[in-house]
Amino acid sequence: MTQRTLVLLKPDAVRRGLTGEIISRIERKAGWQITALELRTLDRATLEQHYAEHVGKPFYEPLVEFMSSGPVVVLIVEGERVIEGVRALAGPTDPIAAAPGSIRGDFGVIVRENLIHASDSEESAEREVKIFFSGRA
Numbered sequence: 001m002t003q004r005t006l007v008l009l010k011p012d013a014v015r016r017g018l019t020g021e022i023i024s025r026i027e028r029k030a031g032w033q034i035t036a037l038e039l040r041t042l043d044r045a046t047l048e049q050h051y052a053e054h055v056g057k058p059f060y061e062p063l064v065e066f067m068s069s070g071p072v073v074v075l076i077v078e079g080e081r082v083i084e085g086v087r088a089l090a091g092p093t094d095p096i097a098a099a100p101g102s103i104r105g106d107f108g109v110i111v112r113e114n115l116i117h118a119s120d121s122e123e124s125a126e127r128e129v130k131i132f133f134s135g136r137a
Contacts, residue, residue, distance in 0.1 A: 006128035008117040011070035032079035086118040
């Protein structure tokens, strides 16, 4: 089943020059297409929408600070089982637990600065696409 997902390459990925490598890994998957791509610095209002379910948690403020600390690459990726697939390609949130061959396993350093965000469900993907690409919802 063809799906679309939102992917964020976080400020650490941009700062460390890993965006090309990560995008290449996504593009190499047969049948997946990047249908939107932008480089932007996220403002607090956008991040508050995106991370609304985490308000009040101890990691919320440091996460918002980190995500607004520099540019991110925002992508829409479409293809068969792309939501599950990109999350598998990214690896677990904690880079120490991520297997070699995954993006976080190969390049991740710490949990908060873990290079990539990918929507975790079709519902999340649609909500996140509306936040970051309102004209493509």
